[in-house]
Amino acid sequence: MDQSFLLMLSNLLHLHNSLDPTTSLLSDTLSSTTTVAGASVGTSSASPTSLLTSSSAAPLLFFTIASVLSYIASSKPSSSSSAANTSTPPPSSSSNAVAASDYSVSAFRALSTEHIWSLEAPLRDAQWRSLYGLSYPVFTTVVDKLKPLITPSNLSLPCDYAVAMVLSRLAHGFSAKTLATRYSLEPYLISKITNMVTRLLATRLYPEFIKIPVSRRRLIETTQAFEELTSLPNMCGAIDGSPIKLHKLQRDQKLAGSYKCRYGFPSVLLQVVADHKKIFWDVCVKAPGGTEDANHFRDSLLYNRFTSGDIVWEKVFNVRGHHVRPYIVGDWCYPMMSFLLTPFSPNGMGTPAQNLFDGMLMKGRSVVVEAIGLLKGRWKILQDLNIGLNHAPQTIVACCVLHNLCQIAREPEPELWKEPDESGPPPRLLDSEKSFYYFGENLRQALAEDLHQRLSSR
Known part of the structure; x- marks a missing residue:
């Protein structure tokens, strides 16, 4: 039980005994002598019925206050627990950036699989072009053609996310360092993924889309x-x-x-x-x-x-x-x-x-x-x-x-x-x-x- 609640209960007992010394609410558990105002008084047993039917208002007042304090005490652990959670140090800045970033895998997943389908096609494709330089259907075409070629490389990122990242670099001219900050990845990994995707486009997809x-x-x-x-x-x-x-x-x-x-x-x-x-x-x-x-x-x-x-x-x-x-x-x-x-x-x-x-x-x-x-x-x-x-x-x-x-x-x-x-x-x-x-x-x-x-x- 909470120490502050025990202290309040003890003070309340002293207050109760000073108002009505004929009863003691802790007699069942203490079976001892309680000293009030410097005098020794024998304790007697008091049932809940006697508390409620006592001629003095003190027992009823005590019972009401104790019930309120008990309720507060029972709800205190959850609030303290949430306070403890609030006071817990936040995760590292890098993981925080990944979770909150608009360019994280989770954000990309939400945009491409959930939010994207709630938009009208013209608005959806305009948003996709502003990010990746082409509409969503054309983007999925690129991903579908590259996915079987990228999968064997054991890339640490989802295929569609990696392709989107490279397209955003090509469409906006971002450097590897800029994308590394934006996507919370290392610059060397950005360069590696860019080289892999562009090589596949230039070699494997070239014969299909560039023909005499x-x-x-x-x-x-x-x-x-x-x-x-x-x-x-x-x-x-x-x-x-x-x-x-x-x-x-x-x-x-x-x-x-x-x-x-x-x-x-x-x-x-x-x-x-x-x-x-x-x-x-x-x-x-x-x-x-x-x-x-x-x-x-x-x-x-x-x-x-x-x-x-x-x-x-x-x-x-x-x-x-x-x-x-x-x-x-x-x-x-x-x-x-x-x-x-x-x-x-x-x-x-x-x-x-x-x-x-x-x-x-x-x-x-x-x-x-x-x-x-x-x-x-x-x-x-x-x-x-x-x-x-x-x-x-x-x-x-x-x-x-x-x-x-x-x-x-x-x-x-x-x-x-x-x-x-x-x-x-x-x-x-x-x-x-x-x-x-x-x-x-x-x-x-x-x-x-x-x-x-x-x-x-x-």
Whole structure:
């Protein structure tokens, strides 16, 4: 029994005996003599009935007060217990942060499995895009495709949580250190998970979502769409390069010089070919930012496939006696080839037919410029890549795969990332390219004259 209650009860007994010395409530248990006001008085037994029927008000008053005190005493342990719990030192700050963080596994679980389904689809997907750069259905598609590949790695985090964490980094450009603080994880673990997920996207999912349009159905769809845009037949894609800025580079002057791009910052070079839907059907990241677009193209697998005849285009047009197979278009930084047509003049100094052709060709090329703008606008990490140089290429390719997923799913397009206009001299012609150049030059002239005649007669 509580010590303070015993003390109150003892004082109350003294008060009772002073008011009514004829009875003693503790006689049953004490069987001894109680001293009141300095006199010895013999104790007698008092039943509960005698207490209630006593002529004195003191027993009844005592009984009432004792009952109240007994009730208070019986409820005191629970209150003291809660007080003890309140006074218990809180858990460590790190565990507290994990429990309270909006980015904890439990919070993610609540958002993805409970709260997410209580929202209307547009609101749900808008919230998901703000966090991870894509809608919830597209996110689940990515997780479903990566889960069988991630599970064997014995990752210490749930697969969907790890993918969400990497997507948030790609979408917002967070560094590993920033995410480590936000997710209450070690920076090395953030980097490890980022490298694993981006590697799987860039290698295992690449063949599924980045494909050359060789099938007849897709080729016809692509060339017809480009013809509606440009009035040029059999155009199947547009090529361009873009420097991906590196957040920092090793302090090596020789290395820094090769990675410094035409805009003055260290970078690696991205080369993409896009179709009319701004979907990439070829991606290459093999060169430092200081490399010319033409040289990067010549070093790519796509160039080797074109020049070796590995890509078989079944659709062929005849224009003024020339067989026009599907071709891609690029600006004057690329070599003129039979499979890659470039403008006659970068400054509009050609004939009317040539200038008209150049305008239409650049209209077709605009899709790849917009595609790169969408890529960098949607995955902001590509605006200032805070990844180690060894893992930069796979991170860039992974973002291209995710870009295609978003375009295929018709995700809302973000604000375009705008790059400065390109400038530079046309590339020199290699001896091995002369036959491709002459055939391409004749083909380009035939297309320009045919285009001018068709549009002039309307």
